Amino acid sequence: MQENSTAGNGTNGAGQPAVHTEGLWKIYPQEPRPVEAVRGVDIEVSAGEFVAMAGPSGSGKTTVLNLLGGLTRPSRGRVWIAGREISELPDKELAKVRLSRIGFVFQSYNLLPVLTAAENAEFTMLLQGLPARERRERVRRLFAEIGLEGLEDRMPPKLSGGQQQRVAVARAVLAEPALVLADEPTANLDSTMAEALLDVMEKLNREKGTTFVFSTHDPRVMERAGRLIRLVDGRVEG
Amino acid sequence: MSRTANQTWWRIAWRNLWRNRRRTILTASALSFGFVASVLMIGYMDGIVEELVSNGTRVVTGQVQIQAEDYQPERSIHKTMGGREGLDVDALLAAVEAQDGVTGAAPRLYGGGLVSSGDETVGAVLMGIDAAREATVSRFASGLVAGRMPGPGEIALGEAMAETVEAGVGDEVVLVAPAADGSTGNDLFAVSGIFSVGVGAYDDSYALLEMGSLAELMAMDPGRIHEVAVAVARIREPEVPAAEIREAVAAVAPGLRTEPWSGFLDQLYFMVNYVDAVNFVVAILIFGMASFGVANAMLIATYERRREFAVARSLGTSGGGIGRIVIYEGLLLGLVSLAAGAALAAPLMFYIHNNPIDLSRFVGTYSFVGSAVRPMLTVEYSVWGPFVSAVALVGTGVVSALLPAWRAVRIPPADVLANR
Numbered sequence: 292m293q294e295n296s297t298a299g300n301g302t303n304g305a306g307q308p309a310v311h312t313e314g315l316w317k318i319y320p321q322e323p324r325p326v327e328a329v330r331g332v333d334i335e336v337s338a339g340e341f342v343a344m345a346g347p348s349g350s351g352k353t354t355v356l357n358l359l360g361g362l363t364r365p366s367r368g369r370v371w372i373a374g375r376e377i378s379e380l381p382d383k384e385l386a387k388v389r390l391s392r393i394g395f396v397f398q399s400y401n402l403l404p405v406l407t408a409a410e411n412a413e414f415t416m417l418l419q420g421l422p423a424r425e426r427r428e429r430v431r432r433l434f435a436e437i438g439l440e441g442l443e444d445r446m447p448p449k450l451s452g453g454q455q456q457r458v459a460v461a462r463a464v465l466a467e468p469a470l471v472l473a474d475e476p477t478a479n480l481d482s483t484m485a486e487a488l489l490d491v492m493e494k495l496n497r498e499k500g501t502t503f504v505f506s507t508h509d510p511r512v513m514e515r516a517g518r519l520i521r522l523v524d525g526r527v528e529g
Numbered sequence: 530m531s532r533t534a535n536q537t538w539w540r541i542a543w544r545n546l547w548r549n550r551r552r553t554i555l556t557a558s559a560l561s562f563g564f565v566a567s568v569l570m571i572g573y574m575d576g577i578v579e580e581l582v583s584n585g586t587r588v589v590t591g592q593v594q595i596q597a598e599d600y601q602p603e604r605s606i607h608k609t610m611g612g613r614e615g616l617d618v619d620a621l622l623a624a625v626e627a628q629d630g631v632t633g634a635a636p637r638l639y640g641g642g643l644v645s646s647g648d649e650t651v652g653a654v655l656m657g658i659d660a661a662r663e664a665t666v667s668r669f670a671s672g673l674v675a676g677r678m679p680g681p682g683e684i685a686l687g688e689a690m691a692e693t694v695e696a697g698v699g700d701e702v703v704l705v706a707p708a709a710d711g712s713t714g715n716d717l718f719a720v721s722g723i724f725s726v727g728v729g730a731y732d733d734s735y736a737l738l739e740m741g742s743l744a745e746l747m748a749m750d751p752g753r754i755h756e757v758a759v760a761v762a763r764i765r766e767p768e769v770p771a772a773e774i775r776e777a778v779a780a781v782a783p784g785l786r787t788e789p790w791s792g793f794l795d796q797l798y799f800m801v802n803y804v805d806a807v808n809f810v811v812a813i814l815i816f817g818m819a820s821f822g823v824a825n826a827m828l829i830a831t832y833e834r835r836r837e838f839a840v841a842r843s844l845g846t847s848g849g850g851i852g853r854i855v856i857y858e859g860l861l862l863g864l865v866s867l868a869a870g871a872a873l874a875a876p877l878m879f880y881i882h883n884n885p886i887d888l889s890r891f892v893g894t895y896s897f898v899g900s901a902v903r904p905m906l907t908v909e910y911s912v913w914g915p916f917v918s919a920v921a922l923v924g925t926g927v928v929s930a931l932l933p934a935w936r937a938v939r940i941p942p943a944d945v946l947a948n949r
Binding site for chain 2: 319353354357360362363382383386387389390391393395397401403404405406410414415417418419420421423462
């Protein structure tokens with residue numbers, strides 16, 4: 292595992308880094324004093340990297356992931372995804388970038404409770420308008436790989452935590468985004484399940500070249516990362 | 530937006546609707562009862578209007594009238610159709626009756642005079658009629674409370690008039706009337722019948738005579754009439770048959786004016802339009818009130834799902850997609866409520882239509898803008914009432930969803946996911 296405090300050196304196929312930030316700040320207005328959640332973060336992640344962001348609670352990991360995914364706008368600084376600056380994009384354009392380039396895995400699964408496991412996994416592909424046959428085939432293959440076979444029609448409350456998180460990973464990767472952002476994906480899983488999930492993510496990274504950036508404070512997960520970025524008090528350490 | 534995405538919004542909206550069944554059923558019930566109330570209210574008002582128009586035009590006037598161009602407003606006895614020579618009444622009636630939707634046509638001759646019996650004398654509108662034809666247009670014949678319609682040398686009196694002059698069937702009354710030649714006609718007539726059509730203006734002051742007898746009394750030649758009253762099948766919409774009748778009449782007898790009741794019963798026409806407007810306002814009020822409850826329920830439902838909307842936004846759903854989910858939910862709620870409301874309203878309407886509730890113990894028959902109204906709580910079948918109510922109901926569902934949709938669209942994904 293390589294530890295790097297600022298930037299990686301890889302680029303994507305078009306010669307652009309998968310992720311690049313410059314002087315990223317996020318300040319939440321709050322009484323009595325504004326909270327500086329992210330303070331001047333510069334990151335570069337090459338296409339195909341498997342990067343972990345580590346740090347204690349409150350270090351700004353989730354906020355950085357949200358900024359990289361365009362879920363919130365930086366107070367200062369800029370973010371590029373595959374060479375395209377997204378910091379100033381209007382909401383509609385940001386939604387398109389997320390739909391076409393980014394997959395999200397949330398800490399608490401966040402499956403849509405009115406959709407079945409298969410429908411949740413298909414969700415991003417549905418938005419992209421992929422034909423039904425292709426969607427189902429992709430779901431069938433991945434579900435078989437990650438041990439969800441036979442659970443396609445289950446509603447989320449009928450799935451275990453591990454199963455739900457695997458569905459969430461499936462939802463994030465099935466549309467084949469260039470970048471997957473995962474916020475503590477193993478936080479709610481036991482060690483066996485966490486290992487299994489990391490296996491799946493690593494396999495996708497290896498075989499599909501999907502770039503993974505995930506936050507964690509689990510040492511076992513950090514061990515599996517190709518590179519580690521440490522955040523402390525909203526800054527990249529080192 | 531792809532078709533598959535749109536199908537997904539519909540699916541999510543439908544399933545969301547049933548996540549909290551109790552709330553959905555309560556909200557849908559409010560809308561359904563609003564629909565039932567609106568349909569019955571409009572049906573009831575339509576029933577009153579139908580009764581007003583029916584009584585206003587079926588009692589005496591008919592739904593279309595043909596008169597000499599200059600007969601109104603003085604109604605001079607000299608202004609007969611076709612001038613002093615009169616016209617071919619049979620040809621005119623045949624032309625009128627040949628039109629679609631015409632169910633009857635009756636020629637009439639009018640005069641004014643005094644009816645006396647013993648020491649009592651009362652002013653009267655004298656109406657010369659063809660009894661058989663008159664029965665197809667007016668309610669004089671069906672309103673007979675004694676005797677029969679008049680033949681030659683006979684007269685039928687309104688019930689109130691008969692009481693005033695204290696005359697009954699078989700009695701003789703003296704009739705004095707100004708004639709067309711400037712003289713005064715007078716003669717004895719036997720009372721053949723007494724009628725009551727339920728409208729004071731007619732029962733108090735109308736006297737019916739056989740057409741030839743009145744013409745003779747008024748020294749008028751046969752073929753001179755003042756009016757042809759026409760009955761049509763669709764009494765609420767007489768304009769179309771009136772236009773066709775006008776055209777047909779112009780071909781056989783030029784110089785006549787053909788007018789639907791909306792023209793010669795302008796107060797009644799105003800009343801009908803007024804009631805239609807009131808119906809519209811009633812529907813708006815009912816559903817306007819309901820919309821607050823629905824919007825509140827949907828706001829709560831939307832607030833409870835903020836996290837799901839945030840997740841969907843994070844996964845690339847556009848604001849429009851989120852808005853659609855909420856609006857589709859409002860639309861589906863409206864449609865579900867409509868189905869339930871229609872299932873409830875249809876049998877109720879059917880029952881009340883066929884079993885009107887008699888309110889005569891509380892209020893007697895009354896006359897309104899020249900029309901007798903029976904105190905019956907009934908509802909009239911119509912397409913318009915349910916249509917307006919259905920559109921208002923579904924519209925309420927959609928409009929009530931607008932604010933929740935707007936709020937859902939504006940959800941900041943990162944803040945919501947972080948429970949901020």
